[in-house]
Amino acid sequence: MSDRKIRVLIAKPGLDGHDRGAKTVATVLRDAGMEVVYSGLHQTPEMIAEAALQEDVDVVGLSILSGAHMSLFPRIREALTARDMGDVLLTGGGIIPEEDMTALEGDGFSKLFGPGTRTTDIVAWIETAVNERWAREEA
Amino acid sequence: MSQTSTEQSPRELWEAALAKGRVRDTDFNTLSGQEVKTMYGPDDVSPDYDENLGYPGQFPYTRGVHPSMYRGRLWTMRQFAGFGTAAQTNERFRFLLEHGQTGLSTAFDFPTLMGYDADDDISLGEVGQVGVSISSLKDMETLFEGIPLEKVSTSMTINGPAPVMLAFYIACAERQGVDPALISGTIQNDILKEYQAQHAWLVPPEPALRMITDVMGYCAKHTPRFNTISISGYHIREAGSTAAQELAFTLANGMEYVRRGVASGLDVDDFAPRLSFFFDSHLDFFEEVSKFRAARRIWARKMRDEFGAKNPKSWMLRFHTQTAGVSLTAQQPENNIVRTAIEALAAVLGGTQSLHTNSMDETLSLPTEKAVKIALRTQQIIAEEHEVTNVVDPLAGSYFVEAETDRLEADAEAYFKEIDERGGVVACIDAGFIQREIHRSAVTYQLAVERNQKKVVGVNIYDEGDQKPEIDIHRIGDHVENEQRARLKELRANRNEAAAQAELAKIRAACDTDENLLERFVAAAHADCTLGEICNVLRDAFGKYKEPKIL
Numbered sequence: 001m002s003d004r005k006i007r008v009l010i011a012k013p014g015l016d017g018h019d020r021g022a023k024t025v026a027t028v029l030r031d032a033g034m035e036v037v038y039s040g041l042h043q044t045p046e047m048i049a050e051a052a053l054q055e056d057v058d059v060v061g062l063s064i065l066s067g068a069h070m071s072l073f074p075r076i077r078e079a080l081t082a083r084d085m086g087d088v089l090l091t092g093g094g095i096i097p098e099e100d101m102t103a104l105e106g107d108g109f110s111k112l113f114g115p116g117t118r119t120t121d122i123v124a125w126i127e128t129a130v131n132e133r134w135a136r137e138e139a
Numbered sequence: 140m141s142q143t144s145t146e147q148s149p150r151e152l153w154e155a156a157l158a159k160g161r162v163r164d165t166d167f168n169t170l171s172g173q174e175v176k177t178m179y180g181p182d183d184v185s186p187d188y189d190e191n192l193g194y195p196g197q198f199p200y201t202r203g204v205h206p207s208m209y210r211g212r213l214w215t216m217r218q219f220a221g222f223g224t225a226a227q228t229n230e231r232f233r234f235l236l237e238h239g240q241t242g243l244s245t246a247f248d249f250p251t252l253m254g255y256d257a258d259d260d261i262s263l264g265e266v267g268q269v270g271v272s273i274s275s276l277k278d279m280e281t282l283f284e285g286i287p288l289e290k291v292s293t294s295m296t297i298n299g300p301a302p303v304m305l306a307f308y309i310a311c312a313e314r315q316g317v318d319p320a321l322i323s324g325t326i327q328n329d330i331l332k333e334y335q336a337q338h339a340w341l342v343p344p345e346p347a348l349r350m351i352t353d354v355m356g357y358c359a360k361h362t363p364r365f366n367t368i369s370i371s372g373y374h375i376r377e378a379g380s381t382a383a384q385e386l387a388f389t390l391a392n393g394m395e396y397v398r399r400g401v402a403s404g405l406d407v408d409d410f411a412p413r414l415s416f417f418f419d420s421h422l423d424f425f426e427e428v429s430k431f432r433a434a435r436r437i438w439a440r441k442m443r444d445e446f447g448a449k450n451p452k453s454w455m456l457r458f459h460t461q462t463a464g465v466s467l468t469a470q471q472p473e474n475n476i477v478r479t480a481i482e483a484l485a486a487v488l489g490g491t492q493s494l495h496t497n498s499m500d501e502t503l504s505l506p507t508e509k510a511v512k513i514a515l516r517t518q519q520i521i522a523e524e525h526e527v528t529n530v531v532d533p534l535a536g537s538y539f540v541e542a543e544t545d546r547l548e549a550d551a552e553a554y555f556k557e558i559d560e561r562g563g564v565v566a567c568i569d570a571g572f573i574q575r576e577i578h579r580s581a582v583t584y585q586l587a588v589e590r591n592q593k594k595v596v597g598v599n600i601y602d603e604g605d606q607k608p609e610i611d612i613h614r615i616g617d618h619v620e621n622e623q624r625a626r627l628k629e630l631r632a633n634r635n636e637a638a639a640q641a642e643l644a645k646i647r648a649a650c651d652t653d654e655n656l657l658e659r660f661v662a663a664a665h666a667d668c669t670l671g672e673i674c675n676v677l678r679d680a681f682g683k684y685k686e687p688k689i690l
Contacts, residue, residue, distance in 0.1 A: 015249035015265055016337025020378050020465075023578055024585050026690055038690045041338050042253075044261070065247050067504070067615065071264025097504055097612050115469040115502045116598045135460050 006130050011039035011048040013076060016066030021093065025061065028119040029126070045072060049079030052088060058130050062092030069096050069104070073124040077108040089129055093117065149186035152180075166200040166592040170423035171381030172583060173546070179538035185545060191436070192541075195531045201432050201544070202456040202532040203490040209528035213491035216518045217294060217459065221246030221271035222505050223619045224420040225281035227365070228271040232286060234508065240515060242324075242493060244294040245282070246270035247304075249512055252339040254300040254674030257623035267619035269505065274623065275630055276664045279307040280314060284440075288312045293324035294369070294493075299341030301328035303673050306660030309362065313665075318459040325366035325415055325459070328354060331392040334568040336577060338686070341674060344565050346681035351396065351657055352403040355410040355655040366415040368396055369459065377549060379581020382430045383547055385419060387554030388573055390437055394555075394566040395677035407446050411453035417526035419586050422478065427679045428534055431489025434458070437548055460486035461495040467502045470597035471600045472610050475499040487521055488534055494518055504612045506649040571689040578689060627669065634667035643676050650680035 010026040012019055019041060030036040037055045040047060052060050060080070062073065071108035073092070080088055086108075096104075101112045110129060113122060147155070157177060168174050176183075185191055193199055196206035218235055220243075221228045232243055247270040250262035255273045257266045273279055283293075288311070297304045305326045312322050330347040333340045341347065351368065358367045372380075372389035380388065386489055393414065400410045416434065421428050438456035442448040449683045462482035467475045476499050483496050496514040498506030504515070522528060534540045558567050567573050587593040594600045642663040649659045663673055 015255075015261065015339075016269070017333075018378075020581050023690060024379075024582050027578075028584050028585075030690075036690075038688070040686060040688065042317065046570075051246075066265055067268035068264035071182045095502060096505070097614075116595070119585060120589060 004091065004134070006034040006059065007055065007057040008034050008036045008061060008126070009039060009048070009052050009055055009057045009113075010061045010063065011043055011051065011076075012041045012063055013043050013048060013072045014064060014066050014068045016064060016068075017041055017044055018065040019063070021064035021065075022061075025063070025093075025119060025122060029123060031126075032123045034126070040123060045075040049083050052080060052085055052101050053083045057088065058133075059089040059091065059126055062094075063127070064092065064094040064096070065125045067095070069094065070100055073104055073109065074107060087133075089133065091126070092115060093122075108113065159523070165594075166587070168591070169382070169426045170421060170424060171383060171580075173381075173383070173426070173589070175503075175539075177575065179542050181538065183538050184541040191545075192535060198403060198443065198454060200410075200435040200455055202535055202598060204435065204457055204492070208490060208531040209487075209522075210531075213522050213528065214491050214513060214518075215242040215292070216240050216522075217244045217493045217495055218511060218515055219244040219246050219294075219461065219495045219527045220511070221248075222269070222613070222621055223267040223271065223615050225271055225273060225278040227267075227619075229282055229284055229286070231508075232282075233509075235511070235515065236286070236291070238512060238515060239519065242292045243286070244495065245296065247295075247297050248272045249339070251304075251670065252297055252299065254303070254341045254677070255668060256669050256671030257620065258627045259671055264620075267615050267624050270315050272619065272623050273304065273307065275283075275667060275669045276314075277309050277626070277630055279311040283311055283315070287317070288315055288599075289317045289321040293322075294327075294395075296327045297325055298333045298337070299339055299347070300670060300674050301326050301330075302354050302657050303660050303664075303670055304662045305354060305365075305658060307670075309661055310664035312530055319362045321364065322362055323364040325369045326354075327369045327371060327405055327417070329368055329371045329392065331395060331564055331568070332371050332374055332389070333383050334684070334686070335388060335573045336378040336380075340684045342677055342681035343684045344568060346650075346677075348396075348399050348565075349414040352399050352405070355400050355413070356403065356405060357655055358393065358413060359409045360403065361503045363388075363413075365413065367410065367413045369415050369417045370396065373417050373419045373461055375577060376421060378465070378577050379584060381580050382421065382423070382426050383550035384554070384576060384580060386430050386434055386547055387551040387558075388577075389416065389418070390434065390441070390551060391555055391558050393438065394441060394446075395483045397442070400523050401446070407442075407448045408450040408453050411446070411448050412444060412450060412455075415492075416456055416458035416480070418458055418486075419459050419483040420460045420489070420491075422466050422482065424481060424485045425534075425540055425543055426547075427448065427485040429540050430457070430547055431460075431491065432532070432540070432544045433487070434549040435490070435553065436544070437551055439450060444605040457492045459493040459495070460489075460491040460579075462486070462497045464497055467497060467499070468595060468597050469502040470602060471476070472499045472503065475501075476513060476517065479514065480521070483517060483610075484527065485507070485527075486520055487527060490532060500610050500613070503610060504614065507611050507613045509611070540616075569687065571687040574687070574689045577615055630667055630669070638666045639663075639668050639672075642668050643672055645672060646676050647680055
């Protein structure tokens with residue numbers, strides 16, 4: 001199973017156009033050997049969930065710097081669940097206050113990353129989390 | 140002791156000592172990755188003083204646009220502010236004015252920046268979050284209530300729907316009883332960098348540029364004290380570019396606006412004096428000071444020698460500066476005060492006309508009142524205590540700063556040539572060239588930080604583990620969205636619907652002719668047409684913009 005590639009959707013929900021982080025993370029994940037799809041900007045929750053389904057991804061990574069995370073993130077989780085993709089590894093980052101991160105992490109998000117995160121930490125975390133899931137699926 | 144030929148010169152002695160001396164194991168390149176030497180001397184600078192430097196207030200303005208610079212007048216302290224409802228932001232504006240701020244700068248929320256009303260479905264969750272929500276002339280009137288528009292200069296950071304927002308502002312002045320000829324300020328209205336970096340667009344480049352020339356034409360006639368574009372490198376830099384790329388892409392965009400203005404039939408000297416600029420002031424102190432100086436020199440040369448401008452005001456590059464948001468860290472946020480102070484000093488020594496200093500808490504949320512006040516006080520301390528305003532362009536003549544200024548000018552020229560060869564700025568945007576250059580620099584920098592080549596205190600050096608910052612968070616409640624929706628409902632119920640629809644129809648018709656659209660927008664503002672309604676007409680007429688994929 002070691003040659004199975006991790007498939008990731010990096011998505012930008014909402015109207016915010018700050019894509020430096022999303023594109024940097026997408027590039028680094030791809031360079032780390034993952035198959036990465038970048039959604040482009042201004043995506044609705046429905047568009048993101050649909051792309052996750054079409055691309056059959058293992059991971060959805062959301063990037064948001066608009067402050068709308070408490071409204072948009074749960075709607076994305078619901079849209080994924082509605083497409084039977086509730087078990088996708090859901091993560092993200094951006095300008096998200098600590099207490100909101102904690103709340104979202106208790107609500108279907110595995111882990112959220114704040115400013116100053118090393119991309120190598122994101123790569124390692126995704127690899128570990130996905131490999132654990134794959135091991136469970138096999139068992 | 141007579142000198143013999145075997146004796147070493149001071150320079151050779153220094154070189155020998157240098158070769159034997161210890162060197163720390165660290166990266167000595169500029170923040171942009173540019174190699175720099177250990178020391179600069181007379182051999183590194185071009186000696187033609189009149190040609191390259193001149194006197195302040197004189198061509199090529201390398202040393203500043205005013206003869207006495209800050210002895211005559213300090214820079215405008217202009218803190219970017221906006222959140223929640225128009226009434227909340229009005230309160231913050233008054234707070235800043237009471238504490239000695241000298242100009243206003245409006246931040247809009249994302250729905251407004253993208254040309255959607257607060258009650259549009261797509262706006263859900265974003266109303267009032269990162270800026271103020273303005274959907275109508277009524278909102279604009281609330282925003283500036285009690286603030287005399289003939290006295291306070293206002294900057295508005297908006298681009299895609301900028302011509303519509305400017306129409307609201309002009310109409311607002313008219314309702315205050317102020318002659319639009321007296322209003323002063325700046326509308327960012329720089330659409331080219333939106334496609335390149337910031338991504339809040341409305342329609343594709345060609346119709347967007349047509350609206351910009353409409354603004355230039357209208358304002359030359361009706362609002363001669365208002366800057367019609369703030370050609371912005373800030374967002375290009377924040378998106379990851381190097382200093383040289385910021386300089387090059389910004390000035391390339393500026394030249395494109397000038398070409399468009401001239402092509403639309405305007406005389407270059409009718410609109411060029413109302414073009415202003417906006418740059419980032421990042422961490423690398425000397426590179427930044429040099430960048431500002433190079434920007435003035437390049438612009439003056441281009442405007443006089445390539446575009447044939449005769450009015451010295453057309454040659455002068457006047458600019459606003461904001462300290463680098465991306466240099467702030469979420470870790471140990473109080474350290475951001477220090478970073479910001481030094482970045483602000485670079486802007487001042489680079490001769491900025493106005494300045495925004497970031498607040499320490501901006502990687503966590505919008506700033507609190509306390510954090511904003513410290514940021515403003517930082518500027519006041521630089522202006523009043525450090526004695527740095529006494530002498531014009533005090534770093535001129537520094538071998539290093541002059542060499543950096545020359546280097547940045549040469550780097551920018553190389554980009555101008557490449558952009559030309561690729562068919563111009565719009566072709567470069569369509570092909571994703573500029574976006575790709577910026578992205579590449581962003582990744583390079585990120586990796587340099589992760590490899591500890593570039594140090595960030597609190598992040599990859601002197602970090603305090605997982606310790607969370609203890610800092611107050613400025614939150615925007617849900618009530619803002621509900622209030623804005625209710626206001627819009629009331630507005631639509633109380634306006635003359637037939638008159639509003641008639642104005643929207645006139646806009647649609649004007650899209651197909653060369654009628655000045657800003658004139659139509661002002662009329663529509665008075666008829667209480669909303670931002671979203673007007674922008675929907677524009678999207679319908681001109682189409683939506685689709686970004687090229689560049690990953």
